Amino acid sequence: MLAGVGGGYVVSLVIVFAASPEVAAIAFGMGILLSTGVGFVAGLRAAGRPGTDRRSRLIWRLIAVSFLFQIATMVLFAVPGAKMTFPAPADGARISFVVLLCVATWAFPLSRATSLERRKSVLDALTVVVSGSMLLWYLILGPYMADRGTSAGIVAAAAVYPMLDLLLIFGLARVLLRGTDSSARRPILLLAVGTLFLFAGDAWVGYMQAHTPDVYRDGKWDFACVLTMHFLFTAAAIDQNRPRTGLASRPGRYRLGGNLPYAAIGVGYGLMIIAAWHEQNRFPWSGLTVGGIAITVLVVLRQIMVQRESDEVAATDGLTGLANRFRFSEVLGRGLDRGGRNGHTTAVLLVDMNGFKQVNDTMGHKAGDALLTAFARMLRDGILGSDLAARLGGDEFAVVLHDIGGVANAEAVARRIAAATDEPVMIDGTPVRVSVSIGIAVSGPAELSPDELLHRADVAMYHAKRRGGATRWACFDDLMGGDDGEPSLEDDLRTAVAGGQLRLLYQPIVGLPDGELIGVEALVRWEHPRRGTIAPDVFIPLAERIGVIGELGLWVLREACTSAQRWPGLQVNVNVSPCQLDEDRFSTDVRAIVRATGMDPGLLVLEVTESALIAEEVPRAHLQILSDEGIRIALDDFGTGYSSLRYLTQLPIDTLKIDRGFVASLDGTAEGAAVAQAVLRLSRVLGLDTVAEGVETAAQARELTLLGGTKAQGFHFARPQPAEQISELVTAALG
Incomplete structure (x- = not known):
């Protein structure tokens, strides 16, 4: 379905730029009707999928209905003798289209956050909106305000669409900054990029009306923006219908979401440079703008370093320097999501130190801490740089192995870790020996959730501890059977x-x-x-x-x-x-x-x-x-x-x-x-x-x-x- 819509989009785009204005308008209309028609059907299908919760059903129904309003917009503008000046009936349909999308965007479930994080995300989203508002002012509102003879109706006609687009951008920025369920992460990204094209098209139309009202425009660039927007919106609805992995939907944040405020600052200063360049007296404006940019860049870089240091402290075990439980859960969830998309296998090793309690009780807490630190070094040396070692608490450790290939490779890592403990650890001149019990669990692409994988590793680890002997690890898959023709x-x-x-x-x-x-x-x-x-x-x-x-x-x-x-x-x-x-x-x-x-x-x-x-x-x-x-x-x-x-x-x-x-x-x-x-x-x-x-x-x-x-x-x-x-x-x- 997506390939067909994509093909129609490319054909329409080529015709828009290569054909006469009359043919381009027809191609534009046909491309819009194709995209919106498919988007409407895909939105309804996404809302009606088995297992979809009530809130998600409402969201995708709103998106599906918004496609109908866009179809109505095209039909009302195409009716012979239809009113073309704002406000026209078609404008009402187009406004309804954006309003429904705004409502749907605000209905998306967000990742859990503290009250401080919620306030920060709102401020960051407002930063993005202010950046867009600067564009709106410079391109459209400013020129109209300078022309005192411009009527309020003309200003509204040029500005109402971009202003509604900014509301939609605010809602989407809120979701990008806070994160949402994994099942909707890609559709949200597609909707966000499509909205940027929507804003660009509307801002371009408003800019041309403000700066060159008497110059004929063929509409190719705004046609291209609107076509791209509809293709991306339709792709979002189609993507929501992709087969689910079978894993529980987990809330998560977009890794690039935190960069949105910095991008907004860049847009704002870029606009200041452009404005300064167009001023007749460029020298003072340019110098002040460059100085302001330099100061802001330095402050932003400092904030980034402080934030990274804070994030590192929050995600690191203070004693061993390994990742803590929070970081482990985050990396495991992200690794399983990536493995589901790319067809890779992920493994977890759950490692329990045997003998730590005796060392802690007989030699003291300082010796116990030294033993934990030494074992953390062994664990770190036994894995690749792309994998993660973590301390979950006490004497319990865990390892996430990305793209491990199979059980044999995970067992090889367990063998290295176990072999490292054969050498005694020197603590205050006293050799101390410890052993480990390791549980191995492996998840194929889109097979297990983080909790299920960790539970399997936990079961295997306790099996290894009960079994004892020379082999100090156990694999959950072996407990399930199926080797050498044996029933599973x-x-x-x-x-x-x-x-x-x-x-x-x-x-x-x-x-x-x-x-x-x-x-x-x-x-x-x-x-x-x-x-x-x-x-x-x-x-x-x-x-x-x-x-x-x-x-x-x-x-x-x-x-x-x-x-x-x-x-x-x-x-x-x-x-x-x-x-x-x-x-x-x-x-x-x-x-x-x-x-x-x-x-x-x-x-x-x-x-x-x-x-x-x-x-x-x-x-x-x-x-x-x-x-x-x-x-x-x-x-x-x-x-x-x-x-x-x-x-x-x-x-x-x-x-x-x-x-x-x-x-x-x-x-x-x-x-x-x-x-x-x-x-x-x-x-x-x-x-x-x-x-x-x-x-x-x-x-x-x-x-x-x-x-x-x-x-x-x-x-x-x-x-x-x-x-x-x-x-x-x-x-x-x-x-």
């Missing part, structure tokens, strides 16, 4: 339920402070016939990705409800994947299982995560239906996701589960208890139950009790157990 983990998982390879363990939930058994949480394990027990953090994301999580989740629910019949009065918690909530029959299937197994709905608790609640209305409808049946809903890992109080007041939430990370922070201090205490107070105000997860010490249990906690679970009380052992606990409690 995906293939095995598709048959795991039917093959009876899944089993349930139950972790007790107890009351505080007495530890009385009041419930259990069902936890699924996969007993793989060749690989042994596979952790859920490996196979649950895989089940979601290949579409078997629904079958797996219903099996877990059915087994848990069946086992619960042996435990009268005991509450049973079952985890629900966000993907299950997206299924139309979810609430129907849950109610059918509850009835078929004889489960008491009041003793069943479905645990959902906060991320599952930010989707459309369907998941919320499921929760309401199940709540009406008496089934209770728990919000799992509360405080680690989106944490909107709206969910707690508008949805049928009964229980908050305090994330284990907040429980681990309980150290007897007010700071360590702040979050857990806040959640407990909030739950009491809203009348919600609470369960603290991950309680591993008696001290944590005591502190939770003092804070008002009434329920908890964790290794301090009991590890996950088979159903038979839970039955023994229930029997002992009743006896």
Whole structure:
């Protein structure tokens, strides 16, 4: 489609410059109708694409309708006897075209920013607009104002289009400076460049009317600008319809966006030079202008250096000099986006130092810092200059490998890093040896999001740590299988339920402070016939990705409800994947299982995560239906996701589960208890139950009790157990 429109654009452009004015006007009109017609269809298709959110649908519908107004402009001007002087009906259509584009531009979602960043972006956008206003004044308004005999109508006719263009430029500059979703980044750039051509064409027409009102103009240059603008706008709509990569849309900023204010300064001073050159007394004007430019350039260069230094500090780990977590996430996201466009492979190595804690505890923090700094040098020496090494925190490091080619090349890098640790590090004259555990994850073009890739590397790293031995790295792809004709983990998982390879363990939930058994949480394990027990953090994301999580989740629910019949009065918690909530029959299937197994709905608790609640209305409808049946809903890992109080007041939430990370922070201090205490107070105000997860010490249990906690679970009380052992606990409690 784009090739056809591009061909029509080139043909129209050639005819405009080569043919007679009459033929050029016809070619111009046909080129506009072709571009706008295709743009209208492409805009509607972009608005109607599956998975497009409501806001994006509105944006592309507005853009599509704006194309209709441009078609109306051409038709109204072409009608025999039509009024050609401003304001004409065609002018109204043309103004509507720009106004709709302005509204659409202001509706584009922006990257998250602090209040200071938002104010800076507005000031920068205004700088761009002021630069355009200088052009507008010098080319159009100034000459008209100097001619006192010019009527206001003539001034408006010459200036209204460029002024509207400046409003559009302001909106687009705002998006370029703040950034937007990755799916709309290229269309925004095309719209921005097209708007510059629109402004250039309108300013050219206004300039010619102001300076040479009596000279005949053939319109070729403004025809060319308008044709180019429409081609670029249509290309933006077509580009929005390109196949998505499958990755989540991530907000990001344009790398060149920060240069827009400097470009605006350049335009302003360039205009001053031109004005000075046209003045009769050039000497003082030229000298002052050049001096002003020199001062501004020096100040701008100083600001650039200060900004670069500030950015470097903000993105660098202060101890090791490596990139920090923020910089790592930024580079990884950008690398995956670039790999999706260019067909390149990106890899992540997650590196954990073994033995750092012992050095830190026995030799002191100074020695620990020296060890981290020395290891950072090893890491930096083991990678190429185009790759990135980062310290994520503590003794955890990561590496981003761009265009790595395949797993073998990533393993070669891991081998170099591991080999570097064979040599002892000298700290205060004492040789210190450390080892590493490295997890490797590789993403093909447009295959994984940054979070998914990092999660895979994390799984592989812990596998390497548990495995031990001479090989100090593990690759996630190897964990998935598929080598030497062996079935992949995906293939095995598709048959795991039917093959009876899944089993349930139950972790007790107890009351505080007495530890009385009041419930259990069902936890699924996969007993793989060749690989042994596979952790859920490996196979649950895989089940979601290949579409078997629904079958797996219903099996877990059915087994848990069946086992619960042996435990009268005991509450049973079952985890629900966000993907299950997206299924139309979810609430129907849950109610059918509850009835078929004889489960008491009041003793069943479905645990959902906060991320599952930010989707459309369907998941919320499921929760309401199940709540009406008496089934209770728990919000799992509360405080680690989106944490909107709206969910707690508008949805049928009964229980908050305090994330284990907040429980681990309980150290007897007010700071360590702040979050857990806040959640407990909030739950009491809203009348919600609470369960603290991950309680591993008696001290944590005591502190939770003092804070008002009434329920908890964790290794301090009991590890996950088979159903038979839970039955023994229930029997002992009743006896």
